[in-house]
Amino acid sequence: MACLPNTVSVQQMKYFIVAGIVEKxxxxxxxxxxxxxxxxxxxxxxxxxxxxxxxxxxxxxxSATILLSRIISIAKNIRQPIISQEKVFQGAWYSV
Incomplete structure (x- = not known):
């Protein structure tokens, strides 16, 4: 199989076929x-x-402003979880 470059024009393709370099x-x-x-x-x-x-x-x-306002309104409704004594909230996946 012949190795052709990544960009080949239609004229180059026809030439390759006519010249016998590449089959159809x-x-x-x-x-x-x-x-x-x-x-x-x-x-x-x-x-x-x-x-x-x-x-x-x-x-x-x-619009970007509508998207941003929706993200802000969702973020404002997020409440920090209730944590028992002597534990610190570190993120969504674990607490120490």
Whole structure:
């Protein structure tokens, strides 16, 4: 199987077929792999983008200020858990 670069134009593909460097079946397989790679990169970009407030607002399709106000209102309603004497609240998973 021939090794082609990651970016190949249509003219280059036709040249590879005509010159006998690559058969059509090989070219189809290479194109499928490139398309799959592009889809994975796009999915990773969406995943990576989803961590900021503005990015989340864009994905949910609401404004960043509305999202931030909802986060603040939810945070205000969180109550500190009741802790028995001589114990200190360290976080959600454990207390000493």
């Amino acid at each position: 079946q090989e070219l189809k397989l290479i194109l499928m792999k490139l398309i799959n790679l592009a889809q994975i990169k796009y999915s990773l970009a969406k995943l990576k983008e989803a961590f900021g407030i503005e990015s989340i607002a864009r994905l949910v399709r609401i």
